[in-house]
Each structure stands twice: as structure tokens, then as C-alpha cells.
Amino acid sequence: MDAGIVPTIYDLKDYLKNVFATKQQEISSNDTPxxxxxxxxxxxxxxxxxxxxxxxxxxxxxxxxxxxxxDYQALPEPxxxxxxxxKIFKCDVPYFxxxxxxxxxxxxxxxxxxxxxxxNGMVIGxxxxxFHKYPELIQAHYGQYADDSSESLTALNTAMAxxxxxxxxxxxxxxxxxxxxxxxxxxxxxxFLNTRNLVILGENSHLRLVQxxxxxxxxxxxxxxxxxxxxxxxxxxxxxxLQNKDDHTTMINSMYxxxxxxxxxxxxxxxxxxxxxxxxxxxxxxxxxxxxxxxxLYLMDRYQHIDNQVYINHVxxxxxxxxxxxxxxxxxxxxxxxxxxxxxxxxxxxxxxQTNKNILLSDKASIDTKPFLEIYADDVKCSHGATIGQLDAxxxxxxRSRGISESNAKILLMYAFAAEVINKxxxxxxxxxxxxxxxxxxxxxxxxxxxxxxxxxxxxxxxVEFNIDMSKI
Amino acid sequence: MLSIRNLKVSINGKExxxxxNLEVKAGxxxxxxxxxxxxxxxxxxxIAGREGYEVTEGEIIFKGRNILDLSAEERACExxxxxxxxxxxxPGVSITxxxxxxxxxxxxxxxxxxxxxxxxxxxxxxxxxxLELQDKLANRSVNExxxxxxxxxNEIFQMAMLEPSLAILDETDSGLDIxxxxxxxxxxxxxxxxxxxxIVITHYQRLLEYIVPxxxxxxxxxxxxxxxxxxxxxxxxxxxxxxxxxxxSFK
Numbered sequence: 127m128d129a130g131i132v133p134t135i136y137d138l139k140d141y142l143k144n145v146f147a148t149k150q151q152e153i154s155s156n157d158t159p160x161x162x163x164x165x166x167x168x169x170x171x172x173x174x175x176x177x178x179x180x181x182x183x184x185x186x187x188x189x190x191x192x193x194x195x196x197d198y199q200a201l202p203e204p205x206x207x208x209x210x211x212x213k214i215f216k217c218d219v220p221y222f223x224x225x226x227x228x229x230x231x232x233x234x235x236x237x238x239x240x241x242x243x244x245x246n247g248m249v250i251g252x253x254x255x256x257f258h259k260y261p262e263l264i265q266a267h268y269g270q271y272a273d274d275s276s277e278s279l280t281a282l283n284t285a286m287a288x289x290x291x292x293x294x295x296x297x298x299x300x301x302x303x304x305x306x307x308x309x310x311x312x313x314x315x316x317x318f319l320n321t322r323n324l325v326i327l328g329e330n331s332h333l334r335l336v337q338x339x340x341x342x343x344x345x346x347x348x349x350x351x352x353x354x355x356x357x358x359x360x361x362x363x364x365x366x367x368l369q370n371k372d373d374h375t376t377m378i379n380s381m382y383x384x385x386x387x388x389x390x391x392x393x394x395x396x397x398x399x400x401x402x403x404x405x406x407x408x409x410x411x412x413x414x415x416x417x418x419x420x421x422x423l424y425l426m427d428r429y430q431h432i433d434n435q436v437y438i439n440h441v442x443x444x445x446x447x448x449x450x451x452x453x454x455x456x457x458x459x460x461x462x463x464x465x466x467x468x469x470x471x472x473x474x475x476x477x478x479x480q481t482n483k484n485i486l487l488s489d490k491a492s493i494d495t496k497p498f499l500e501i502y503a504d505d506v507k508c509s510h511g512a513t514i515g516q517l518d519a520x521x522x523x524x525x526r527s528r529g530i531s532e533s534n535a536k537i538l539l540m541y542a543f544a545a546e547v548i549n550k551x552x553x554x555x556x557x558x559x560x561x562x563x564x565x566x567x568x569x570x571x572x573x574x575x576x577x578x579x580x581x582x583x584x585x586x587x588x589x590v591e592f593n594i595d596m597s598k599i
Numbered sequence: 600m601l602s603i604r605n606l607k608v609s610i611n612g613k614e615x616x617x618x619x620n621l622e623v624k625a626g627x628x629x630x631x632x633x634x635x636x637x638x639x640x641x642x643x644x645x646i647a648g649r650e651g652y653e654v655t656e657g658e659i660i661f662k663g664r665n666i667l668d669l670s671a672e673e674r675a676c677e678x679x680x681x682x683x684x685x686x687x688x689x690p691g692v693s694i695t696x697x698x699x700x701x702x703x704x705x706x707x708x709x710x711x712x713x714x715x716x717x718x719x720x721x722x723x724x725x726x727x728x729x730l731e732l733q734d735k736l737a738n739r740s741v742n743e744x745x746x747x748x749x750x751x752x753n754e755i756f757q758m759a760m761l762e763p764s765l766a767i768l769d770e771t772d773s774g775l776d777i778x779x780x781x782x783x784x785x786x787x788x789x790x791x792x793x794x795x796x797x798i799v800i801t802h803y804q805r806l807l808e809y810i811v812p813x814x815x816x817x818x819x820x821x822x823x824x825x826x827x828x829x830x831x832x833x834x835x836x837x838x839x840x841x842x843x844x845x846x847x848s849f850k
Contacts, residue, residue: 523649524687528701528761529675529708538692538700542740545691 156254168284175278187462193376198318224306232321256292287322297328371400387413423547426459455491606657633818676708678764689741748779772806784809804836
């Protein structure tokens with residue numbers, strides 16, 4: 127680590143270098159030669175670049191130095207063969223039928239059944255197992271979309287990640303069930319975790335994927351997750367990321383999407399809690415007539431920090447991207463939104479729209495929002511808009527003049543602000559539960575120690591109807 | 600019901616109202632007319648409890664109690680209602696839920712339990728019929744994407760649901776076509792009871808063809824310069840506001 131830029135007591139980079147050098151065998155135990163080669167190259171990139179620091183434009187607003195300055199332990203052991211995941215985790219969203227895929231400390235939990243092939247041909251399993259079982263798919267897609275050279279934490283992930291989730295949906299398959307990935311961390315020491323997922327959709331296929339991040343204990347942790355997603359020709363992916371972590375957690379989530387012709391992606395990141403969260407959505411539209419909708423909602427307070435980075439790489443012509451990010455920041459919370467749209471010379475008739483709206487509830491809260499449009503084609507429609515404001519005084523008075531107290535009027539207005547993003551969720555059960563969680567979060571009732579990001583311990587929302595009953599507060 | 604005595608109000612040191620006196624009794628409808636910029640909306644806002652106004656003198660007695668120290672929500676719970684000239688849009692919150700929240704908060708203030716859902720829905724249905732509202736406003740988000748007329752109808756619907764003792768309608772007629780105007784006026788007339796009162800603030804006499812006031816006040820330069828029966832509105836219509844501005848007897 128470059129001392130002086132990121133001053134630390136614990137030299138994490140040195141520790142990781144040592145781990146990488148001395149525990150090569152452990153790290154690579156499930157590798158194929160291809161994967162091992164990628165590790166060496168990636169570690170070199172990480173070693174050269176070091177951890178991200180404020181001098182880098184994309185990291186200007188997010189200071190990792192505090193998060194890195196802990197005595198971390200990398201390489202957690204895989205769970206035992208007879209782990210009963212139901213004992214640790216239960217998702218109780220009413221009527222929310224999902225195919226649950228869980229990870230414990232980055233490891234695929236179903237140790238007896240590392241690869242599952244479904245009747246429709248879909249494969250879900252451990253990435254480490256898939257290295258050997260599906261070498262052709264791995265060769266074609268693994269490490270093909272993640273950007274090791276410009277994101278050093280992605281490089282570190284490529285170098286050190288041991289396991290994660292592998293999902294393959296063959297051509298012409300519509301997956302009826304919602305697939306829910308749950309990443310649980312439970313470790314006796316401060317965990318430094320690299321976890322890696324690979325999702326491949328063939329042609330004319332459809333998948334709904336919900337990613338939940340959750341922790342069991344409340345120790346300090348640094349979770350560096352990289353997910354590569356290939357969306358084949360005319361396929362659609364509906365993707366949700368739900369984050370409700372405790373304040374000791376640093377979560378670096380890097381999503382790399384690669385879209386072929388006629389494909390359609392919808393991704394929505396809902397961040398309700400977390401010490402430091404950085405979400406990267408890196409989208410390359412390599413085939414024409416594809417579309418991407420990228421949304422995010424963040425509700426942060428105390429000293430929490432949220433950073434949403436969106437990079438949309440319009441390579442092919444006649445594609446459309448729409449971004450909508452909204453956030454409410456209270457207390458000393460801080461946020462970053464960085465929306466980079468690049469339209470290549472040949473990407474004519476691109477439509478790219480970007481919106482970021484923020485409400486700051488205290489004068490100590492801050493947001494750094496930056497649109498960045500880089501356009502080399504001449505026949506495009508692009509727009510961007512960012513707003514930072516307080517709650518509208520006229521609207522507050524309007525609500526209060528009906529007899530609703532000031533504090534509830536504020537909650538109502540914040541809820542109204544957030545609803546636009548929540549309404550983008552196309553799975554009705556999930557939308558209802560998110561709606562409920564957002565209300566709870568705004569009322570200050572949402573605790574982070576609940577079992578699952580989706581488990582908000584109440585069952586009042588059994589009926590499928592909208593209900594905002596402030597009288598219960 | 601309402602008695603305003605020598606009310607003086609400033610914004611940023613500039614006096615907007617300089618000595619308002621007004622008596623409204625239960626069962627009455629009052630109209631306050633006057634040219635633009637004379638303080639009509641300020642008066643409505645100050646009665647409803649909007650922040651940002653400095654009351655330098657006088658008092659507002661509502662149902663025997665000086666309400667100047669009460670917050671906007673407390674005044675609403677005491678039975679005041681303001682129909683806004685420009686109702687605010689609240690996306691994502693349906694009118695049903697908005698009203699249920701408002702009614703329950705008002706009930707909580709009075710020490711009552713929340714209104715049961717079935718009773719609430721029945722009340723909504725009843726008021727919709729009373730006001731001859733055919734459209735499905737109730738399922739939509741509050742004022743979101745409403746036309747000017749729909750917003751004003753929604754204000755009257757809220758008034759009907761909240762059943763205030765005193766309703767102040769601020770320029771509810773502005774921007775309305777004749778049909779919407781009729782619906783708004785019909786609503787006000789139907790909701791009229793011996794134990795409630797209405798203050799209609801309007802620029803034009805037109806609304807008063809549908810809502811017949813007991814008393815008409817002319818507000819000019821921050822004061823009520825003339826009060827009279829409904830014929831005063833007609834006289835004003837005939838002679839125009841220039842009449843007030845030029846007639847020294849009003850000064």
C-alpha cells in the first residue's frame with residue numbers, strides 16, 4: 127500500500143501479499159490451469175495498483191482507508207458437509223417462492239450437492255465445482271467481463287476468490303421461479319472476503335434473480351464481491367440487489383453485465399443499511415437493440431456511506447439505457463453517484479437517460495453526484511439530471527394541514543420520493559415487501575440484526591394491497 | 600366559531616395584513632373578495648398555521664381558543680380545513696391511504712381509536728356519491744397528474760371526508776370550467792350544516808352564483824374595508840376593483 131495516501135496501522139496489502147504467496151495451494155485447490163493463470167495476472171495488477179484511493183477519479187468520494195485499517199483474516203474455511211442452512215437462515219417473505227441459493231462466507235453451502243441440474247437444463251451450483259464440470263463455459267465467460275485492469279479490487283477478487291455461485295440458463299429457457307442468492311457472513315474474526323459469481327444466460331432465455339446480502343454476527347467485515355453476467359441474444363434478466371448490512375460492514379459489489387443483441391436487463395439496487403457500500407454496475411451493450419434499466423434507492427443515516435457507480439458502455443447502435451437513482455441521506459451519512467455513459471462512434475441512435483435525485487435531511491449529510499457523458503456518435507439522444515434538495519416545505523404544510531404530524535408528514539414525503547424506484551420492482555411479492563421495509567426504514571424501525579434482508583419480522587402485510595398506516599407509529 | 604381581532608401579519612418585516620377583524624358564526628358562509636396581492640391567501644395561510652409568517656398583533660380565536668400557538672396539524676385536528684389554491688402532488692401515496700392516515704391522526708388527537716377499515720370505506724363511498732364524483736380519484740396518488748379541476752374536486756372530497764368545523768377555500772374556483780365549478784359549489788352547499796362554517800376566498804363573483812354567502816367582505820391593502828350581504832359581490836362585479844381603489848371612503 128502506498129503509505130501516505132492510505133495511512134494504516136494494519137498493512138492489509140502486505141498481509142494479502144503474504145497470503146497469496148504462502149497459501150497458493152489453498153487458494154487454487156479447485157482451479158483449472160486457466161483459473162490459476164488468471165489469478166497470477168490479476169494479483170500482479172492488484173499489487174501494482176494497490177487499494178483504491180481518493181486520488182483516483184472514480185474513488186474521489188469514497189475513502190476506504192478506515193475500512194481497510196483492520197486486522198482482517200482472509201480465506202475462510204468451507205462449511206462442513208452437513209451444514210443445515212435452514213438453521214441459520216430463513217426467508218419469510220409471504221408468498222415469495224424462490225429457489226434459494228445460499229453462500230456462507232463466500233462458499234456454496236450445499237456441500238453434498240455442489241452442482242444441481244434442473245429438468246429445464248438450468249444449472250445452479252458452486253463456481254469452484256463448475257471450473258471442472260463446465261470448462262467450456264468457464265473458458266468462454268469467466269474473467270471475460272470483469273475489468274481487472276481498471277478496478278484493483280476486481281483484480282484482487284480474481285486473484286483470491288475461491289468460490290461463489292454459478293448459474294447457467296441454456297437457450298430457450300424461461301425460468302419460472304425467482305432465483306434468490308443469499309450471501310451470509312458468519313465468522314469469528316474480522317473477515318476479508320472475496321466472493322465471485324458467474325451468471326450465463328443463453329439465447330431467448332429469461333431469468334429473475336434476487337441477490338441478498340446479510341450478516342449473522344456483528345464483527346467487522348470487508349466483502350468484495352464480483353459478479354459477471356452474460357445476457358445472450360434476445361434474453362432478459364431481471365436483477366435485484368437488496369442490502370441491509372450492519373454499520374461495521376464494508377461491501378464492495380461489482381456487477382459486470384455483458385449484453386448481446388436484443389437482450390434486456392433490468393437491475394435495481396436497494397440499499398437500506400450498511401457501513402460502507404459501493405455498488406458498481408458496469409454494463410456493456412455489445413449487440414444492437416438491447417436495453418438496460420439501472421435503478422437504485424438508498425436510505426442512509428448515521429455515518430453510513432453509499433457509492434453507486436454506473437458505467438454504461440454503448441458499443442452497439444440502437445440501444446437504450448435508462449438510469450434512475452434516488453436517495454435520502456440523514457445525520458452524517460454521505461453518498462456518491464457517478465454515472466458514466468460512453469457512446470462509441472458506431473453506436474448511432476443510442477438513447478441514454480440518467481436521473482439522480484437526492485434528499486438531504488441534515489446539514490451534515492452530503493452527496494457527491496456526477497454525470498459523465500462521453501459521446502463519440504452524432505445521432506444520439508442522451509440526457510442527465512441530478513438534484514439535491516430538502517423536503518418540500520409547501521408539501522409538508524399541505525400534509526400537516528390535514529392533521530398529520532410533522533414527523534409523519536416527513537416520512538410520507540420520503541416514502542413518496544422512494545416509491546418511484548420501488549414501483550420498478552416487477553415481482554409483486556418482492557415489491558410489497560420492499561415497500562414495507564422502506565416504510566420501516568423511514569420510521570426507524572428496521573433493525574439490521576434481523577435474520578435476512580427480506581425478513582422484517584412482521585406479518586401485517588399479508589394482503590396484497592398497498593397500506594401505509596401511519597397511525598401505528 | 601371564528602373570531603379574528605386586529606390581526607397584523609408581516610413577512611420579512613413587510614406588513615401584509617394590518618388589522619383584520621372578522622367574525623364567523625356557525626352555519627354561515629362568508630366570502631372574502633379582493634384584488635390580487637391584498638393578502639387574501641396570507642389570511643388563509645395564517646389561520647391554517649403555515650410557518651414563515653410573523654403575527655405582530657392580534658389574535659385568532661377558534662371555538663373559544665386562541666390558536667396562534669398551535670401547529671398546523673393541531674389546528675386541523677381542532678377542526679380547521681384549508682382548501683389549497685395549488686394542491687400539492689404526493690406521488691406513490693393513494694388518496695385512500697392519505698385520508699385514512701389523516702383521519703386516524705385526527706382521531707388519535709381526540710383520543711379515539713383508528714377508524715375501522717370497513718367504516719372508512721363506506722364513508723368514502725358515501726361522500727363520493729354525495730359529491731357526485733364518478734371518477735376513481737380515490738385509487739390514484741394524491742393529486743399526481745391531476746388536471747386543475749380534478750385537484751380542486753379532490754380538495755372538496757378531502758373536506759367532505761375530514762368533516763371540519765371551519766373550511767377555508769382559497770381560490771378554489773380559479774382555473775375551473777363551469778362543470779367543475781358546479782361540482783365544487785354543490786359539494787360546499789351539500790356539506791353545509793348548522794354546526795359548521797365556510798370561508799370562500801375568491802377573486803371573481805362567478806363562484807357566488809353557486810354558493811350564496813351570508814356575508815361578503817372586501818379585503819384591500821391588508822384590511823377588510825367593507826362588509827355586506829351578497830349584493831356587495833354584485834356591486835363589486837359591476838363596478839370593478841377600481842371602484843375600491845379610487846373610492847376614498849375605503850381608505
